[in-house]
Amino acid sequence: MNPSVRRGLCLTLVLLLLSSVFAGCSTGGSNSDLSTPSTQGTSPSSDEEVAIEILHYMGEQTKRDALDQIIAVFEEANPGVRVDPQIVDVGQYITIYKTRINANDAPDIFFGAPRDLIEFIEGGHFLDISGAPMLDRVLPEVLDETEYGGKLYGLPIDVQIKGVFYNKEMFQERNLEVPATRDEFLALCEAFDAEGILPLIHAYNFSYAQYQEIDSYMVAMALARGEEDLLTDSQAGIRDLAGNATAREAMEFFARLVSWQDPGDLGMDQPTAIQNFAVGRRPMFINGGWIISDASAANPEAEFGVFPTPWSNNPDENKLCVALDDAFIVSATTNHLNEIYALFDTMMTDECADIWMRETRILSSLKGASAADLGDPFVQMVQEIVSSGDIAAKALLTDYTAEYIDAYTNILQSYCVRNDGDVDALLRELDEEMARIRQ
Amino acid sequence: MHKRTLSRLVDLSFLLPVLLLFAVVVALPFLEGIPLSLTNWDGMNAGRDYVGMKNYVNLLSDKHLWSAAKNTVVFTVITLVGSNLLGLGVAVLISRTGRLNNIVRTLIFMPFCLSMLLQSYIWKYIFSDVFYGTFGWTNPLATTHLVMLGLSIICIWADTGYCMVIYIAALQGIPRDYYEAADIEGCSPWRKFTAITLPMLAPAFTTNITVYLGWGMKVFDYPMAATAGGPGRSSETIAMLIYNNLFGYFKAGYGQAIAIVFTVVIFLVSALTAFLLRRREIEL
Numbered sequence: 267m268n269p270s271v272r273r274g275l276c277l278t279l280v281l282l283l284l285s286s287v288f289a290g291c292s293t294g295g296s297n298s299d300l301s302t303p304s305t306q307g308t309s310p311s312s313d314e315e316v317a318i319e320i321l322h323y324m325g326e327q328t329k330r331d332a333l334d335q336i337i338a339v340f341e342e343a344n345p346g347v348r349v350d351p352q353i354v355d356v357g358q359y360i361t362i363y364k365t366r367i368n369a370n371d372a373p374d375i376f377f378g379a380p381r382d383l384i385e386f387i388e389g390g391h392f393l394d395i396s397g398a399p400m401l402d403r404v405l406p407e408v409l410d411e412t413e414y415g416g417k418l419y420g421l422p423i424d425v426q427i428k429g430v431f432y433n434k435e436m437f438q439e440r441n442l443e444v445p446a447t448r449d450e451f452l453a454l455c456e457a458f459d460a461e462g463i464l465p466l467i468h469a470y471n472f473s474y475a476q477y478q479e480i481d482s483y484m485v486a487m488a489l490a491r492g493e494e495d496l497l498t499d500s501q502a503g504i505r506d507l508a509g510n511a512t513a514r515e516a517m518e519f520f521a522r523l524v525s526w527q528d529p530g531d532l533g534m535d536q537p538t539a540i541q542n543f544a545v546g547r548r549p550m551f552i553n554g555g556w557i558i559s560d561a562s563a564a565n566p567e568a569e570f571g572v573f574p575t576p577w578s579n580n581p582d583e584n585k586l587c588v589a590l591d592d593a594f595i596v597s598a599t600t601n602h603l604n605e606i607y608a609l610f611d612t613m614m615t616d617e618c619a620d621i622w623m624r625e626t627r628i629l630s631s632l633k634g635a636s637a638a639d640l641g642d643p644f645v646q647m648v649q650e651i652v653s654s655g656d657i658a659a660k661a662l663l664t665d666y667t668a669e670y671i672d673a674y675t676n677i678l679q680s681y682c683v684r685n686d687g688d689v690d691a692l693l694r695e696l697d698e699e700m701a702r703i704r705q
Numbered sequence: 706m707h708k709r710t711l712s713r714l715v716d717l718s719f720l721l722p723v724l725l726l727f728a729v730v731v732a733l734p735f736l737e738g739i740p741l742s743l744t745n746w747d748g749m750n751a752g753r754d755y756v757g758m759k760n761y762v763n764l765l766s767d768k769h770l771w772s773a774a775k776n777t778v779v780f781t782v783i784t785l786v787g788s789n790l791l792g793l794g795v796a797v798l799i800s801r802t803g804r805l806n807n808i809v810r811t812l813i814f815m816p817f818c819l820s821m822l823l824q825s826y827i828w829k830y831i832f833s834d835v836f837y838g839t840f841g842w843t844n845p846l847a848t849t850h851l852v853m854l855g856l857s858i859i860c861i862w863a864d865t866g867y868c869m870v871i872y873i874a875a876l877q878g879i880p881r882d883y884y885e886a887a888d889i890e891g892c893s894p895w896r897k898f899t900a901i902t903l904p905m906l907a908p909a910f911t912t913n914i915t916v917y918l919g920w921g922m923k924v925f926d927y928p929m930a931a932t933a934g935g936p937g938r939s940s941e942t943i944a945m946l947i948y949n950n951l952f953g954y955f956k957a958g959y960g961q962a963i964a965i966v967f968t969v970v971i972f973l974v975s976a977l978t979a980f981l982l983r984r985r986e987i988e989l
Binding site for chain 1: 749933938
């Protein structure tokens with residue numbers, strides 16, 4: 267080919283390439299115009315199909331199945347409204363929420379614990395739904411946990427419990443009773459240990475496993491000691507943990523739990539721990555009620571029970587921790603508030619409460635929802651405990667947030683690696699890290 | 706216009722699309738990030754205050770930054786040395802074309818084709834269920850002092866194939882005459898390797914070392930997928946630290962300050978390494 271022709275051809279190609287780059291930039295500009303946040307309350311006309319997007323991180327298959335069934339009930343009753351549930355990774359949900367908000371592409375419904383997301387509330391990204399009529403039908407023990415600054419920011423769909431889950435068969439084989447006090451519990455653990463069976467299973471590869479172990483008794487402990495502001499004071503720098511008797515007591519008990527540990531536990535993630543618990547590798551698992559559906563799926567023959575983590579020698583102080591698992595949170599930029607309220611209303615019906623309890627084996631947050639007809643002794647037992655009022659509501663002990671909660675879980679995980687029983691060092695490390703973050 | 710100047714301009718025009726992309730995707734965000742790094746922006750909400758150099762000053766006393774920097778350097782050094790040594794060794798063994806060699810090459814290269822996420826999950830299982838579960842060996846990902854070694858093993862397993870391919874291509878480009886002349890001179894195999902093979906592989910070393918240096922220093926996927934930075938924060942790398950500050954910790958201004966410093970450091974280290982290696986190529 268003639269060199270000048272070749273050069274001309276090359277130049278033309280380069281120009282074409284350049285123009286495509288600019289074309290790309292131009293398209294981006296028009297897209298950003300389209301994604302301008304919408305004004306709340308401007309519902310589409312009735313002949314348009316409305317799509318409600320839910321962004322959630324429910325990892326358990328049973329929960330996702332239950333949500334799908336509830337959506338089906340809602341869509342059947344509300345033709346023209348479609349609900350699109352989108353799942354995101356539980357470890358990345360904050361990142362994804364922020365990215366979607368920054369891109370002016372917020373979903374209609376977020377998912378999470380509002381008090382863990384106060385930056386979003388303070389930024390005005392979540393809608394105050396205090397006046398929503400269906401909230402009257404939600405159990406106050408969990409609804410209170412969606413409160414921030416006197417406003418309500420979410421619809422809890424279920425009631426979670428945290429405590430010691432145990433394999434009934436392993437207890438019955440050894441004629442062991444459910445412990446009511448700290449000493450009885452420790453003796454029970456020693457008895458299993460003497461048999462060569464570690465009493466507790468620990469999913470310590472998952473950084474929130476340690477958090478759940480502590481949370482299962484710390485709420486009751488803090489309430490019994492009048493230390494409801496224990497963690498918020500620590501975060502704000504009002505009081506340190508090292509000088510706090512309740513924090514010390516909590517960590518000393520935690521250190522005792524950690525001591526029954528196999529080195530492999532540090533590499534064990536939660537699904538593996540649930541499987542191992544289900545097949546009876548170890549008799550007890552301190553965690554939340556969400557493990558039960560997966561444990562039952564792994565071993566349908568097994569029977570599981572739960573008791574409050576016995577941190578005290580006074581049986582009356584050992585209360586089952588009742589907590590909001592997560593709630594559906596309305597985006598401040600949604601166009602479909604009426605449809606969302608209709609969906610929430612459907613969620614808070616007996617039919618959907620039954621679906622939720624049957625599929626997930628977790629108690630519904632609907633007041634008066636009865637687990638009696640489900641034939642599930644576990645859910646029934648939880649309902650009896652919650653109805654008795656002999657519980658410690660997590661709503662009363664506010665958690666650390668953002669970097670503070672990350673630091674807390676990381677330091678607890680590091681302690682599990684050390685497993686040296688040095689509670690002083692653990693408390694000091696927590697205080698120093700909280701102070702560093704505050705700077 | 707002078708014909709030669711015109712020719713140069715035409716040549717330069719071929720770089721324009723790439724330069725433009727670089728400007729839009731790298732340079733502009735970097736420059737836009739500088740003012741953000743001087744604020745206390747949380748990464749999401751509108752309000753932000755100018756805090757001057759506070760974020761940069763805080764960097765110096767942030768123990769997690771130094772810990773993350775140490776982890777990043779350890780990972781970079783182990784993977785750079787490990788992948789290159791193994792890649793070179795395998796390349797020397799199977800550089801000749803043959804059916805068996807082709808199969809071995811394919812097998813060794815295969816892990817490189819998997820996503821980093823999958824690579825991490827495979828090894829997470831191997832370390833916990835095979836290493837510890839079957840043999841009772843320590844799971845490196847579950848110990849604070851071995852976790853970076855564990856992550857490096859995953860990376861070396863995955864990336865050795867890439868190194869191998871570069872080295873095989875370079876080995877096949879070395880003229881056979883040199884080895885024949887060395888045979889006539891009675892050189893030992895080791896002498897031939899050090900006097901002919903290694904110097905002739907200098908451009909391949911430049912490529913592999915520079916690439917692995919860059920990959921190692923910005924490593925994010927392996928620790929994120931395999932350990933989430935744990936146990937504790939013992940496998941947190943600089944890239945993860947930036948990510949955590951930008952998103953999870955709502956400290957976008959501070960995260961941006963780390964990112965700015967980190968980008969400059971990567972640029973300097975990569976440029977210096979490439980410069981030194983290229984100079985060494987000329988000397989050889």
